[in-house]
Amino acid sequence: MAxxxxxxxxxxxxLSAQLLSRAECNIMSIPTPKPTLxxxxxxxxxxxxxxxPGFVLDLAKAVSGDFDVVIVxxxxxxxxxxxxxxxxxxxxxxxxxxxxxxxxxxxIVENLRAKRSRWVQVPFFFAAMAFALRRANKRYAPAxxxxxxxxxxxxxxxxxxxxxxxxxxxxxxxxxxxxxGAPTRLKRRVIRGARFVTCMSADMAVExxxxxxxxxxxxxxxxxxxxxxxxxxxxxxxxxxxxxxxxGRLVEKKGAAVLLDALALLPADESRSVIVVGDGPLRGRxxxxxxxxxxxxxxxxxDDLAREYxxxxxxxxxxxxxSNGDRDGLPVALLEAMTAGCVVIxxxxxxxxxxxxxxxxxLLVEPGDATxxxxxxxRVEGDAALRERLGSAARETARDYSVEAVSAKYRDILxxxxxx
Numbered sequence: 001m002a003x004x005x006x007x008x009x010x011x012x013x014x015l016s017a018q019l020l021s022r023a024e025c026n027i028m029s030i031p032t033p034k035p036t037l038x039x040x041x042x043x044x045x046x047x048x049x050x051x052x053p054g055f056v057l058d059l060a061k062a063v064s065g066d067f068d069v070v071i072v073x074x075x076x077x078x079x080x081x082x083x084x085x086x087x088x089x090x091x092x093x094x095x096x097x098x099x100x101x102x103x104x105x106x107x108i109v110e111n112l113r114a115k116r117s118r119w120v121q122v123p124f125f126f127a128a129m130a131f132a133l134r135r136a137n138k139r140y141a142p143a144x145x146x147x148x149x150x151x152x153x154x155x156x157x158x159x160x161x162x163x164x165x166x167x168x169x170x171x172x173x174x175x176x177x178x179x180x181g182a183p184t185r186l187k188r189r190v191i192r193g194a195r196f197v198t199c200m201s202a203d204m205a206v207e208x209x210x211x212x213x214x215x216x217x218x219x220x221x222x223x224x225x226x227x228x229x230x231x232x233x234x235x236x237x238x239x240x241x242x243x244x245x246x247x248g249r250l251v252e253k254k255g256a257a258v259l260l261d262a263l264a265l266l267p268a269d270e271s272r273s274v275i276v277v278g279d280g281p282l283r284g285r286x287x288x289x290x291x292x293x294x295x296x297x298x299x300x301x302x303d304d305l306a307r308e309y310x311x312x313x314x315x316x317x318x319x320x321x322x323s324n325g326d327r328d329g330l331p332v333a334l335l336e337a338m339t340a341g342c343v344v345i346x347x348x349x350x351x352x353x354x355x356x357x358x359x360x361x362x363l364l365v366e367p368g369d370a371t372x373x374x375x376x377x378x379r380v381e382g383d384a385a386l387r388e389r390l391g392s393a394a395r396e397t398a399r400d401y402s403v404e405a406v407s408a409k410y411r412d413i414l415x416x417x418x419x420x
Contacts, residue, residue, distance in 0.1 A: 035143035035418060037067035038136055038164075040129070040153040042104050044071065044090070046079035054302065055223035055332055056148055060088045062224070062407030063414065070140050072132050074104040074125065091136060095128035096121045106280065108152070109173050109326060110251040114281030126156060134160045144417050147194075149174045151183065154190035165417045168194040171223070172329035172351075175199070175207055179325055188212050195417040198410075200329030203350030219413055220354075222330045224406030225398065229306040230339045237310035241384075242271035244377070245312035245342065247305065247333040250280030253326050255318035255347065257282070260289050261370035262318070266378060269293075277308055309340035313387060314380055317346035320367045330355060335401045338362075338394035343387050345376045355401075361393035 039060055045052040060069045064087045075081070075092045083090050095101060103111055103121040112118050133156060136142075144165040147153040151174040157166060168190060175187075191197055191213045198219045199205055205218045248254040256276065263274060274294040276286070287296055300308060309315070315337035319328040330351035337344055338355075344362035346352045356362040363380065365372040380387050399405070 034066065034068045036140045037063065037069050037414065038133070038140065038142035038145040038161075039069060039071045039148070040133060040145065040157055041071065041073050041148040042108060042153065043148070044073040044076075044092075046077040048085065048302075052076075052299075053332060054226065057085065057088065058224060058226050058403045059407055059410060061086045062403050063411055064088055066411055067143075067414070068140075070136055070142065072129075072136050074129070075101065076105050091132065093128045093132035095125045107173060107249055107251060109177050109324070110249065110281060113324065126152060129153070129156045130160050133157060137161055137164065144414065146414065147190075150187050150190050150197075154194070155186050158190050158193050165420075166194045167196045167198065167413060167417055169198045170204060170208070170329075171200060172204070173326050175204055177322070177324050177326035184211070191217075195420060196413045198413070201351035201354050204329055219409070221406060221409045221413075222335070222351075222355075222401055223332050224403035225332060225335045225339055225401050226302075227339050227398070227402045229302050230309055230336055233303070233306035233310040234340050237307050239313060240273075240311050241313050241387075242269065242273060242381070243312045243314075244272065244274045245277065245308055245315045245337070246274070246317075247277045247308070247315070247337070248317070248331060250276075250278050250282045250286055251322070252282070253319060253322040253328055254278075255320040255367070256286050257289065258318040258320060258368055258370050258373060259316055260286060260291075260294070262373035262377065263291060263294065265371060265374040269381075272381070275308060275312070277305060305336075306340075309337050309342060312337070312340070312342050314377065315340075315342040315344050316373070316377075317344065317352065318365070318367070318373055319347040319349045319352065328352070335398055338398035338401075341391040341395040343380050343390045344394055345373065345380070355397065360390075361397045362390055 041056045043053055044056055045054050060071055070089045072091050075094045079092055081092050103118050103125055145157055145161055146167045147157040148169045150168055150170050154168045188211050191211055196219055197208055197213050197217055198221045199208060200222045202220055205220050208218050246256060246259055250256055272293055276294060276296045277300050279299050317331055317334045321327050328349060328351060334344060344356060346356055346364060347367040348364040349367055356364055358364040363376045365376050
């Protein structure tokens with residue numbers, strides 16, 4: 001009879017087998033490392049909820065389940081140079097002596113228009129961004145990049161990130177305001193090098209196609225709304241029937257001057273109050289123009305702004321084309337007001353018309369038409385049933401624009417970029 005090999009089964013061999021089995025199980029349970037997403041932006045809150053638009057950070061947090069997210073942004077105010085917020089790593093770069101460094105405090109294009117001496121900061125801003133992105137690329141070895149704004153982040157990213165797959169997002173000013181010659185050639189180059197280009201509205205998609213973007217390359221995805229603070233404020237804050245609200249940068253394209261012209265056409269009403277939330281280069285001129293019922297409260301933190309939405313009966317977005325060609329895309333503030341159930345009165349402008357259906361979930365007026373805006377305000381002030389119907393429909397519409405809904409679309413295109 002042939003000899004048969006029989007393995008040893010003594011205590012030592014059994015213990016070794018058990019340890020090996022446990023080690024194999026532990027190895028199998030180790031999660032696969034997430035790919036790193038490098039995000040570049042020029043708009044980021046210095047502190048959580050400080051009133052600076054937080055859509056970039058909100059989106060970064062929302063996709064952090066799929067990616068290790070690293071954000072590179074310019075220094076503003078007294079922000080921390082390096083920090084981690086809800087798992088998102090943030091690196092901020094200085095680009096000018098701190099005393100004078102203010103190019104990125106708000107909208108860059110409007111800052112340059114308001115104070116021409118800021119042009120001195122521009123080359124240093126571009127150089128510092130290039131250095132910061134190159135350093136982050138080397139340190140974190142990201143699998144892909146998301147560049148917010150074609151100009152400047154898209155340009156710099158295209159120059160220093162090599163073949164790293166990229167998604168580029170345009171939010172309006174970079175697309176509409178910077179036209180002709182070198183800016184147009186640079187935008188075309190950024191678009192050619194991107195896997196996807198996202199924008200806020202159908203009109204912006206048309207503009208991108210004029211710059212050479214392919215139809216399969218463009219995605220219309222507005223920035224999402226962090227609905228939590230607004231919904232909590234609505235639950236705890238009573239609405240005031242005569243309270244009108246304007247939220248936005250005090251720059252030409254937001255149309256605050258048109259709002260003040262419209263208010264001057266309305267009959268005096270002691271029950272009416274108008275709150276203007278925001279700051280910008282036109283604030284002094286607008287305050288001088290405003291009547292006694294208008295209160296300028298400056299920039300508001302996220303929770304305070306949510307309470308403003310909750311208290312307001314009507315929210316006004318009288319956007320107009322700026323003299324330099326700049327236009328609104330789809331204001332996140334408009335979506336926040338809809339989330340709160342405010343009656344929205346807005347301009348019939350690209351982006352806004354993608355969301356507001358006149359007489360269904362808001363009212364639309366022609367851009368720059370102060371008389372039409374005054375008539376719309378008068379109409380809703382005198383009709384409680386209309387206010388209830390429009391506010392309820394607005395709240396229902398806004399559900400499709402939550403950070404959760406929007407981030408699902410971004411996770412899809414980021415995944416396609418990573419694996420395409």
